[in-house]
Amino acid sequence: MAKNKLINTEQLQQRAFLVGANVSTREDLLSQDDSMQELELLAQTAGIEVVGHVTQNLTIPNPKTYIGSGKVDEIKLLVEEFDADLVIFDIELSPRHQRELEKALGDTLQVIDRTALILDIFAQHAHTSEGVLQVELAQYEYRLPRLTRAWTHLARQAGGGGGRTGSVGGVGLRGPGETQLEVDRRTISARIELLKEELEKVRAHRSRYRKQRKRTHIPVISLVGYTNAGKSTLLNKLSDAELFVADKLFATLDPTTRRVSLPGGQKVLFTDTVGFIQKLPTELIAAFRATLEEISAADLLLHVVDITHVNASAQAKSVQETLVEIGAGDIPIITALNKIDGLKDPQGAIAALEDFPNTFPISALTGQGLGALLSGIEEFLYETFIDIDVQIPYDQGQLLSLFYEKGQVKQVVNQEFGTRIIGLIPRRFISRYEPYFSSSLKNSAIDEDDFELE
Template sequence: MSKRVSEPTAPPVERAFLVGVEVKSQPGLLSLEDSLSELSLLCETAGLEVVGETKQRLDTPHPNTYIGSGKVEEIRLLVEETLSNVVVFDTELSPTHQRELEEKLGDNVRVLDRTAIILDIFAQHANTREGKLQVELAQYEYRLPRLTRAWTHLARQAGGGGGRTGSVGGVGLRGPGETQLEVDRRDIHRRISALKKELENVRAHRSRHRDQRRRTQIPVIALVGYTNAGKSTLLNHLSKADVYVADKLFATLDPTTRRVELPGGHWVLMTDTVGFIQKLPTQLIAAFRATLEEITEADLLIHLVDATHPNAHVQWDSVKETLSAIDAGNIPMITALNKIDQLSDPEEAQRLTTEYEDAIAISALKGAGIQNLLSSIERELFETFVPVTVYLPFQEGQLISLFHEQGQIATTENTRTGVTIQGNLPGRLIARYQPFFERPKSTEE
């Protein structure tokens, strides 16, 4: 009689209960309901099954549990009723909040916050070595202050009575009375330092590549936008590339650059960058500095907006806010209202273009409006001139020569250390001269 071999079963999907909190003194870009809906999508992307949710509005967060004690008890009962094993808050919790909440919600319930979910999604989607380094750094910096609650063995003493030999992460003999927590924290500090050094090498490598691109005089365009706005689809359409595309949040983390030809015969380099989201964790912004420099060093930004999304305006504001935070707010930008093929009213697309500055309606999937977009890119890069006054030290000889070659000079004034130039520059060069602006100027054709 043959013996039946049982096939391995997949691990059970964790059941998540969501908690949305609106603090009166800390208003978000999205409404409480819409932000909670976005958190639900994030959890599903991370592989969690959302089984319930609750909301609370507060004047100020509770110092221990963030939400009130009555709400904590309500959530505990709802978690039992829905058989949830994860509670996810739509905000970033302090280590104290997480620890207190887990104690009150039960031993078998993990408490996570929005930042932890986003970091987990990034970890799943990072494919290149650079992406993995950046995510690992962000995760360690997030976990470091939470070691007291995240590691089960940390209360163990290693030492006493003349010391004890042990090993964690390569650490050997420990001092008397030293806790496992102190050893683990020191190991993580070492790893963070090593990761930062590796990423500085990545940053230097990217900088050398950008210098080479500048010498070719080929303009660089960065595609930016809220996550899942269609940046990779647009890059594929324009360059006939095969960048990974999926209808989910943060499908693309690693920047991809392709050559694109404009209608007038000019060539540009177009880079697909990581998508933004409201409440983007500060750890990620810091860790992805090398990648985000692909945006800050671009000659032009194409800001993709999902025209079908009910919160398109809020997403547009969120991206603009993030661009300002990384010092990319003054780079020339064209807004591309994407996915117009999914609008029920064809005339809605043209109406929407009046609600955004420098907007063009397109469908990256179907190709509608793409020629208009390419013509606008060409006009912005090669036909639009911006009046500026810059002071260039003599050691910036390359920029001085470039202004003479590509710009229109009205006046020059030499000093002992440099030269002040007043005139017009092509829009594609503005970002390069921005650190040397004498004063802000308005953009005119």
């Protein structure tokens, strides 16, 4: 992956100057100061030394350089003063903004944005073949629209057949009159298509594995949360596993599944997934589709929140927004408020997040509160059935099958536009049927003693 780095890592350690831009018309979950602190942590995670920073408030971005021309001149002087060789913007720069900033700040200075920095961190932390493929795809899709002559060189006309270009991927031939820039674009495009094909195979394999897993009728719980919230630590504690844990951002990327016994003896599968962050690059979300589908296929999400973090509420909201973005916004959630062992006033901090669903204060490190958390998961998954009346369209046959498999059917009527079915369904599946309610959902839950559970 070294050849695909978006940041120059030939030196022992780069010196970065950070730039933040607060646009008044844009609403961010984190304040500008907090976002800049997070950007500094990201830079440190990537092995970069931060030597200074500056911010600017804008009404609208400058169409040429995003920030104002006066601020560009100021940054140029500060970069020289601090002897920085890299400028990192706490926004996603358009290809034009990046080109114009590099021209204005000097050809020897590298300008990148938050997205490129996160992609570089993922490249450093990807270890499995799947992870490497996903990160490589995200990097190339980010890089392709940003290819300029500043990145490559104009090739001489290759009279006749030409030769192999030697650019990324080692594929593609240079035709007569074709510039190196055009060769690079074509080569990277071909590499992107190849990576997509490989990842589609991975996606198909995961899909088959999930189908086999569903046949066991063992519920699946996906651990989600902001990066460094303690998900891997929690999975280690629950399953006596030995997953890699580190106090840094994006320490683990690859999904890991472990079997855990609930207090009543039932078995469930816990799956740890990649952590989220505000402004998560869209390229990563697309490239990690196969991995993120592990979340959207879960029966229940366990949202792990670092309750000790000053921006715990904003981080939790960022996770919720990302879940909606990847199509997992309607899956039931239990919230684990982690690291309460580090709080002087646990109740005060917990009260600040009282709007989040089904909260359980825990310490993944010491094990405090894990018994109550597992009991809460058990109650949610197994003990409560809901009485519903739904009309399922004929093109939603999987919902009808799920009802027969997991629920208790009382009455079925085939109608013109779908099948009306009345009965009981485990509460964990209720969100999947909400769009098809044919009458108001009854408030009362049906006790499991009245019916034989699946």
